[in-house]
Amino acid sequence: MTVLVFLDPARPDGRIADAAQPQLMVTDTGITRGDGIFETMLAVNGAPRKLQAHLARLATSADALELKIPSSDVWERAITTALAAADDDGELVVKLVATRGEPEAGATAWVQVSAVPVGLRGQRLSVLLLDRGYDSTVAQRAPWLLMGAKTLSYAVNMAAVRYARSHGADDVIFTSSDGKVLEGPTSTVLIARVIDGVKHLITPQLESGILPGTSQGALFAAAREAGWDLGYGPLVPEDLFASDGVWLISSVRLLAEVESIDGKPVTVSPELTAELSGLVASVS
Structure with missing residues (x-):
């Protein structure tokens, strides 16, 4: 189960996309150069943990890269949309990604929600x-x-x-x-x-x-x-x-x-x- 929500100026709460279909251009500099930033957090019962700390660090990373990204409230609305679409009351991984996008086109940003990998915890x-x-x-x-x-x-x-x-x-x-x-x-x-x-x-x-x-x-x-x-x-x-x-x-x-x-x-x-x-x- 993977839910994708792209941050879209035309849709204040984000645009849900089919994770099974191609969504990025091969010319996106996040792919061709790794030119972008991300954050990963845990959501429990539909609520992301340490959300403000992650959004603050995302903004700091964007500043370091001189990358213009959507504001925190836009990210929050997209996260809410993604978690609602996931419809899972357990633990979920929420990933925020922003790339510099295609040349001259501006940043590409999305929220990805997926299951916690099996066997990740409990080992020494x-x-x-x-x-x-x-x-x-x-x-x-x-x-x-x-x-x-x-x-x-x-x-x-x-x-x-x-x-x-x-x-x-x-x-x-x-x-x-x-x-x-x-x-x-x-x-x-x-x-x-x-x-x-x-x-x-x-x-x-x-x-x-x-x-x-x-x-x-x-x-x-x-x-x-x-x-x-x-x-x-x-x-x-x-x-x-x-x-x-x-x-x-x-x-x-x-x-x-x-x-x-x-x-x-x-x-x-x-x-x-x-x-x-x-x-x-x-x-x-």
Whole structure:
């Protein structure tokens, strides 16, 4: 089941399209050059989670690409149309996509609603550390690399996941060329430390050129209310092994516990995982 709704100036609530039929021109620069942006979120019982955070990040990515996209209220109406057409009270994946479109024609934008992939959750992950090839200061030096934008250019990220799986691992944590922990190809890295009874939740520095995680941000807000201390790196691989738990978090897979890195075990904590998962579930 896939529902497509294109954002159309002539139709304020969006235009439903047949997902089984061709919808894009082959000259669309989103296809030919990966020139576009996207967001992916979870909808539960017809309500998208963290909607405003995703719309804000979509707008930030558009600004970075100098891409003119519809306003947030137009996206919201199209999302409502798509979820109503899906007519499913369970969990659904909502994807927002905007490309630069065909030359001289302007942006192409649509909402896609589909089922949550089977088997996505509940497993402990083995991950590899892979060098991204940039140092941790590149985002400040070279903004044209779009390090903090969520663009359609995910070929490298997917290649990293394929490399990990071909070497017996489930996922990847990228590191910078100067040895800092960055992020996963489709997720944010979290670690926990329990020091003198105080629980600390830490994620890498945003300034290192990673994508600001909407799920990480929401979890941090909930964890603060629950009495956790929060921190933003910098982290190095040794911090992962010295932690009391390592997780990858994303909007659809949610919280996934890491059990090994480069074939070496890391501490796993069912208690901390359960507590953090409960906090993730509480965030709307």
